[in-house]
Amino acid sequence: MxxxxxxxxxxxxxxxxxxxxxxxxxxxxxxxxxxxxxxxxxxxxxxxxxxxxxxxxxxxxxxxxxxxxxxxxxxxxxENAEDAEGVSGMTCPNCGSDHVGYVQATKERFGILTILVSLLLLVYPFRAKKVHHCFNCQHEF
Ligand SMILES: [Zn+2]
Structure with a gap:
């Protein structure tokens, strides 16, 4: 034993x-x-x-x-997921650049519901909101 x-x-x-x-x-x-x-x-x-x-x-x-x-x-x-996210085929409505990724939002990262649930469970928000992000002008949409 x-x-x-x-x-x-x-x-x-x-x-x-x-x-x-x-x-x-x-x-x-x-x-x-x-x-x-x-x-x-x-x-x-x-x-x-x-x-x-x-x-x-x-x-x-x-x-x-x-x-x-x-x-x-x-x-x-x-890493593979990151690669896939980098290519979204979208163009930025602000500056027209096609250097756009579907990523976690830098602004308003967490939805209000996620924040409420997190507060209830006393854990850090685990589900980040995702947006299209232009790497050229930093515009999010
Ligand atoms: Zn842009």
């Missing part, structure tokens, strides 16, 4: 759950502790030391490689 160790501590229960699912998907046994307390009351975070991810000691190298791999994939997906 191998020893169980705390692999990592998270201050964000959602992040902890994402990592847990990734590991379970890869067939690695693991579990979280102090998760429910922290989800209900994030202010206990400091007191409890965050959500702890426990794994078997012999799985630690495997866990490392899984997380390193999925981290790289995630970054790649993100």
């Amino acid at each position: 191998s020893k169980i160790v705390v692999y990592e501590t998270f201050y964000n229960p959602i992040e902890a759950n994402i990592i847990k699912s990734k590991l379970l998907d890869s067939g690695v046994q693991c579990f979280l502790s102090d998760e429910n307390t922290l989800t209900v009351n994030p202010l206990y975070n400091q007191a409890l030391g965050g959500v702890k991810l426990h794994v078997f000691e012999h799985d630690v190298p495997l866990v490392k490689s899984i997380l390193a791999e999925s981290g790289a994939e995630g970054a790649e997906d993100f």
